Amino acid sequence: MAPRLEFEKPVIELQTKIAELKKFTQDSDMDLSAEIERLEDRLAKLQDDIYKNLKPWDRVQIARLADRPTTLDYIEHLFTDFFECHGDRAYGDDEAIVGGIAKFHGLPVTVIGHQRGKDTKENLVRNFGMPHPEGYRKALRLMKQADKFNRPIICFIDTKGAYPGRAAEERGQSEAIAKNLFEMAGLRVPVICIVIGEGGSGGALGLGVGNHLHMLENSTYSVISPEGAAALLWKDSSLAKKAAETMKITAPDLKELGIIDHMIKEVKGGAHHDVKLQASYMDETLKQSLKTLLKLSEEELVQQRYEKYKAIGKVSVEDQYIGVN
Amino acid sequence: MLKDIFTKKKKYASVPSDQAKHDVPEGIMTKCPKCKKIMLTKELDKNMRVCMNCDYHFPMNAKQRIESLMDEQSFEEFNQGMLSENPLGFPGYLEKLEKDREKTSLNEAVVTGKGTIGGHPAVVAVMDSSFRMGSMGSVVGEKITLAIEKAKADKVPFIIFTASGGARMQEGVLSLMQMAKTSSALKLFSEEQGLIISVMTHPTTGGVSASFASLGDYNFAEPGALIGFAGRRIIEQTIGEKLPEDFQTAEFLLKHGQLDAVIHRDDMKKTLENLLDMHQTGGDIEWLQD
Numbered sequence: 156m157a158p159r160l161e162f163e164k165p166v167i168e169l170q171t172k173i174a175e176l177k178k179f180t181q182d183s184d185m186d187l188s189a190e191i192e193r194l195e196d197r198l199a200k201l202q203d204d205i206y207k208n209l210k211p212w213d214r215v216q217i218a219r220l221a222d223r224p225t226t227l228d229y230i231e232h233l234f235t236d237f238f239e240c241h242g243d244r245a246y247g248d249d250e251a252i253v254g255g256i257a258k259f260h261g262l263p264v265t266v267i268g269h270q271r272g273k274d275t276k277e278n279l280v281r282n283f284g285m286p287h288p289e290g291y292r293k294a295l296r297l298m299k300q301a302d303k304f305n306r307p308i309i310c311f312i313d314t315k316g317a318y319p320g321r322a323a324e325e326r327g328q329s330e331a332i333a334k335n336l337f338e339m340a341g342l343r344v345p346v347i348c349i350v351i352g353e354g355g356s357g358g359a360l361g362l363g364v365g366n367h368l369h370m371l372e373n374s375t376y377s378v379i380s381p382e383g384a385a386a387l388l389w390k391d392s393s394l395a396k397k398a399a400e401t402m403k404i405t406a407p408d409l410k411e412l413g414i415i416d417h418m419i420k421e422v423k424g425g426a427h428h429d430v431k432l433q434a435s436y437m438d439e440t441l442k443q444s445l446k447t448l449l450k451l452s453e454e455e456l457v458q459q460r461y462e463k464y465k466a467i468g469k470v471s472v473e474d475q476y477i478g479v480n
Numbered sequence: 481m482l483k484d485i486f487t488k489k490k491k492y493a494s495v496p497s498d499q500a501k502h503d504v505p506e507g508i509m510t511k512c513p514k515c516k517k518i519m520l521t522k523e524l525d526k527n528m529r530v531c532m533n534c535d536y537h538f539p540m541n542a543k544q545r546i547e548s549l550m551d552e553q554s555f556e557e558f559n560q561g562m563l564s565e566n567p568l569g570f571p572g573y574l575e576k577l578e579k580d581r582e583k584t585s586l587n588e589a590v591v592t593g594k595g596t597i598g599g600h601p602a603v604v605a606v607m608d609s610s611f612r613m614g615s616m617g618s619v620v621g622e623k624i625t626l627a628i629e630k631a632k633a634d635k636v637p638f639i640i641f642t643a644s645g646g647a648r649m650q651e652g653v654l655s656l657m658q659m660a661k662t663s664s665a666l667k668l669f670s671e672e673q674g675l676i677i678s679v680m681t682h683p684t685t686g687g688v689s690a691s692f693a694s695l696g697d698y699n700f701a702e703p704g705a706l707i708g709f710a711g712r713r714i715i716e717q718t719i720g721e722k723l724p725e726d727f728q729t730a731e732f733l734l735k736h737g738q739l740d741a742v743i744h745r746d747d748m749k750k751t752l753e754n755l756l757d758m759h760q761t762g763g764d765i766e767w768l769q770d
Contacts (some may be wrong), residue, residue: 236754240698242737256758261760261765289737300697303673304759446768 159220162205162213164422169198190449209373210356211399211408215381217373217425224285224430226253226268226311232434233441234259234266236329240297246326249290251282251318252362254297255331257305257443265301267294267362268311271352281319288331291361293334298342307345307445310362315380317358319438332361339364340464345448346455347441349419350374350406351426366460367444368414370406371433372421376414377404416444507632512536514704521558527744531605537745538701539682544589544642549749550604555595559626563587564619570650570732576612588619589644592627594636598753600760603631608642609683614644616688617651621658622653624692628665637756638666646686657693666695677701677752679743680707680730698740698755701730702748707738 157260180187217223224245230237234257252265254267260334271284294310301308317328339346348365350429371375381385383393384402403409406418421438426433449461510521517532522530523689528548529538540548546555566573581587589611594603607614624640631638640669647655666676678696680689682705690709693699701707708728716723726732742752 167612179513236758238741238751238754238758240740240741242733244699245696245737249736256755260760260767262768295651303697304675305673305761442767449768 158176159294159386160213160216162209162216162359164224166198166202166205166424169194169201173198174191178367188254194203196469201434202221202423206323209233210414212381212396214373214405215375215399217427220345220425220427221273222427223352224433226270226313226351228430228436229311230257230266230268231439233438237266239322240300241293243292244383245289245292248292249282250280251284251286251314252290252294254294259309259445264305265297265306266310268309268312268351269314269362270358271313276469282318284314284359285316287318287320287323288326288328290329291317293393293414294362296329296340297340298301298335302342302344305344307347308342308365309441310346310348310365312348312350312352312354312359312363312376313352313374314355314358315353317361332357335361336364339357340460341457342460343456345445346460347444349437349440350376351416353380355380364460366448366456366463367416368463369417369437369440369444370409370415371426371437372406373425374406375399375404376406376409377402395419442472487556504528510538512538514692530745535703535744537682539609539643541610542586542606545561545606546593546595546604548590548745550595550598550753551597555593555604557593558630559592559623560587562619562623564617564651566650567618567654568650568652570652572591573650576650580611584608586611587730588623589614589616589622590623593624594630595633597639597749597756600637600753601634601725601754602637602639602756603627603634605638605640607641607681607688609643609645612648614642614688615646615648615655616644616658617648617655618658620648621655621661624662625659625665628662628669628762632674635674637676637677637759638669639679639680639752640692640696641681642684642688643681644684644686644693646688656687659687660766661701662692663695666692670695672698677755677758679748680739681705683707685709685711694738699738700741700743700751701733701739703730703742705730707733 167366175188176194195426217249230359237255237257238253239253251270252267253270254265254366257266269284269286271280272278272281288292298308317323317332329433347367348363348369349360350370354374356378359376381399381404382392383400385394386392388398403412406415409415410418420428421434423435448456508521510519510524511518512531512534515531516534517531517533519532524538525544529540529544530536531538551721566693585610588608590605592605594601596602605624628638647659670676676696677698678693678700680693680701681701682702684705684707685694686709689707705726707730712723712727730739733739
């Protein structure tokens with residue numbers, strides 16, 4: 156197995172060595188089990204050491220892995236009876252966003268999420284998970300439907316951003332995202348958002364105005380990509396690694412900033428190592444969120460959501476103006 | 481083309497062969513218009529009128545549709561005896577209606593009623609294109625509106641299967657206004673959280689596609705169904721362009737954002753059952769209680 160991520164190199168090296176020794180033991184009479192055991196101990200320690208101290212840039216790399224589980228992967232493991240609904244009823248069906256109805260442990264819910272592909276062919280269909288306006292309009296249509304039928308809404312966020320293209324602008328990308336923020340603020344049902352990969356700017360937020368906002372440990376959420384930030388701030392996109400640290404875009408950082416409610420732990424080394432296990436971690440969080448939110452009235456849900464976003468932002472007031480409007 | 485004037489058009493006369501004279505009586509066999517395969521009508525009916533060879537969805541009449549969907553013995557028809565008048569004194573209209581009544585043993589182009597699907601109660605309206613091409617006049621508009629009102633009163637979902645050429649010309653503006661009437665009824669039903677499911681079948685066009693057919697919380701269609709507002713010929717003449725082959729098919733509409741899903745007839749009952757189940761209110765969920 157070739158290391159895909161730089162920081163994983165020592166782990167992979169050790170794993171390869173262990174595998175070689177095991178094979179050697181099998182093929183010859185020499186008993187190396189003591190040595191193997193020793194190495195396995197070392198591997199466990201090394202993994203702990205590496206995976207518990209991931210740097211922001213390491214997390215960015217994990218969040219961007221092609222085989223990181225996507226919205227449809229989690230839908231498969233978290234829900235039953237998923238029925239996908241297509242189209243914005245106006246222009247098209249954007250496959251960069253999927254949505255529909257499903258049951259969560261028997262409870263009917265509406266599920267919506269960005270959907271990227273895992274290979275080139277799939278990515279052409281999914282437009283790399285970068286939605287056009289019709290994607291956001293489809294999402295809004297389904298949210299309105301959930302609101303009508305009193306179903307909680309669960310959004311999975313996983314996009315590099317809304318698609319920057321000519322057609323997207325012609326059809327009103329800004330308006331589509333803005334309208335979602337506006338309408339989501341008024342939904343009378345619980346809205347739970349989980350960032351599962353990359354949360355790229357306004358394109359992510361377009362599915363992101365919720366009562367609860369959770370993030371997987373190795374996902375990111377930011378106003379701009381580290382590369383974009385580096386290019387804008389320091390005129391050098393190769394400083395992305397530095398930007399990833401400075402911009403505070405990882406789940407632990409956002410937890411500390413009070414932006415997210417809960418950081419959902421990941422399978423050792425990243426969600427891609429075991430989707431099923433990862434889904435079980437999310438299942439618990441979703442259950443807790445729904446239990447809490449379904450106790451609130453429609454008015455309380457709207458109010459709680461409003462206060463959540465109102466509280467975000469840091470300002471100070473000069474002494475002489477205190478008490479003055 | 482100039483040279484066309486000089487070439488003589490060949491004409492062929494067709495003489496029925498001996499074999500054709502002893503052909504099977506009409507109705508026993510049906511030829512699929514898509515794959516041209518000839519099959520026993522009886523078997524086709526048993527297969528819910530879906531071609532065994534190429535999956536082509538033949539039109540279904542209202543009776544067949546209701547039988548294919550509703551739980552046995554559960555369907556109760558509404559307003560069966562409601563008949564059209566001839567409000568504009570349109571020449572020959574009443575005679576045409578009479579002829580279609582005989583042909584279809586229906587009184588009008590829509591059958592409405594209440595029953596259960598997989599045990600879930602619902603009011604359904606099923607249009608039948610064999611009666612005046614499923615066109616909507618006063619009776620169709622009124623029956624659909626009454627059915628929606630009934631769904632509202634009973635607090636059950638409303639499901640409509642559309643098949644229509646559009647508004648009925650012979651009743652003029654009265655037909656046009658049925659679009660507003662049925663849509664208004666749906667709005668009031670929807671305001672009370674009423675569930676609306678529309679299934680567009682071949683063909684759904686004009687005033688019907690531009691009213692209740694498009695107003696479902698879920699809009700579905702059968703594969704290959706023709707769905708659109710203006711007819712292909714009118715559009716081609718207006719814009720002076722040839723339209724693509726798949727223009728205005730169910731699949732075309734799905735791609736253009738108008739449909740939630742295209743559903744094969746085999747899966748129709750199950751899909752509706754699941755959807756009705758998903759919208760059932762009440763029922764305790766244990767893990768939410770503690």
